[in-house]
Amino acid sequence: MAAMQNYAELLFTDAVKAYQETAGMREKYESIYANRHRGPLDEDTIAFLSGMTSFYIATTGANGWPYIQHRGGPAGFVKVLGPETIGFADYLGNRQFITRGNLDGSNRVSLFFMDYPRRARLKMLGEAQMIDAASDPDLQESLSQDGQGPVERLVSIRIVALDWNCPKYILPRYTEDQVAQMIAPKLNQLVEENQLLKARIAELESGQSPRIHSE
Numbered sequence: 001m002a003a004m005q006n007y008a009e010l011l012f013t014d015a016v017k018a019y020q021e022t023a024g025m026r027e028k029y030e031s032i033y034a035n036r037h038r039g040p041l042d043e044d045t046i047a048f049l050s051g052m053t054s055f056y057i058a059t060t061g062a063n064g065w066p067y068i069q070h071r072g073g074p075a076g077f078v079k080v081l082g083p084e085t086i087g088f089a090d091y092l093g094n095r096q097f098i099t100r101g102n103l104d105g106s107n108r109v110s111l112f113f114m115d116y117p118r119r120a121r122l123k124m125l126g127e128a129q130m131i132d133a134a135s136d137p138d139l140q141e142s143l144s145q146d147g148q149g150p151v152e153r154l155v156s157i158r159i160v161a162l163d164w165n166c167p168k169y170i171l172p173r174y175t176e177d178q179v180a181q182m183i184a185p186k187l188n189q190l191v192e193e194n195q196l197l198k199a200r201i202a203e204l205e206s207g208q209s210p211r212i213h214s215e
Contacts, residue, residue, distance in 0.1 A: 004039030004084060007163035010125060037162060040083030045162070048115065048122060049078050049086060053175070057128075058110040059102035069099050079143055081156060089143040090130065090153035100153070103130050109157060117174055119167035126157040 008029065012020070020026040041049075054072035061067060071088060081087045103109075111124040133140045133151040144151045174182070 004037070004159060005161045006033060006036055006038060007123070007125065007161040008033035008036065010161050039159065039162075041080060041086075041159065045122070046080050048120070049080060049113070051075050052078055052113050052115070055114075056112040057099065058112070059099050059128075060106055060108070061098070061102045062105045067098050067102060073148060074145060077145055077148075081142070084159050085156055086126075086159065087139070087143050087154065087156040089133070089140070089145065089148070089151040090155055091149050092152055100130050103128055111157070114170070116170065116172055117178060119170040119172060121165040121167075121170065123163045123165060124157075124159050125161045126159045128155060128157045130155045 012029070012033075017026060020029055053075050054070060055078065056068050056070055058066055058068045071090075073088070077088055079087050107127045107129065109126050109128045111122075111126060113122040113124070115121070130153050131139075133144075133154050136154060139154050139156070140151055143154055
């Protein structure tokens with residue numbers, strides 16, 4: 001199996017380098033990317049992927065037009081299948097088959113993972129294979145998740161290169177569950193205080209002297 005490549009070596013074309021040179025950034029990027037990660041997937045990357053509930057996958061059609069598709073599921077729906085390979089189960093969608101059709105012409109994909117609460121983003125380049133679920137029962141069992149419905153297709157992607165972006169311009173966003181966890185301690189305190197106030201109001205309305213509550 002070929003080792004991962006340097007992300008910059010694949011995406012910094014001559015035209016890109018020319019603009020970097022004009023902006024006075026070429027030397028800086030040469031230094032930054034000189035020893036960037038070349039695989040296999042490390043523990044931090046695997047942990048990051050295991051917590052993802054969505055990502056975007058880009059393919060290119062035979063006519064040269066790019067296409068971006070969103071994929072989502074419960075945390076853990078993206079599986080690590082090997083040192084440089086990830087995969088996910090593909091469920092019933094709108095049946096336009098754009099991504100699948102594009103992969104028939106070119107298996108190259110670009111993946112974009114966003115962790116909004118932590119303001120982290122991971123970019124990956126890979127070579128994807130999409131097959132019917134029935135053709136590989138073992139892989140289907142590895143990728144499918146309970147409660148997600150019948151699996152139609154299986155996608156495995158050999159990661160060719162990856163890169164982490166800086167957090168600049170990423171606005172934090174939180175899921176409903178994350179917000180609930182964040183406010184739970186304060187909410188519990190407010191519930192207790194509300195119950196205490198109701199009890200005191202009830203005492204006053206009944207003509208009883210309010211009880212003194214000590215901490």
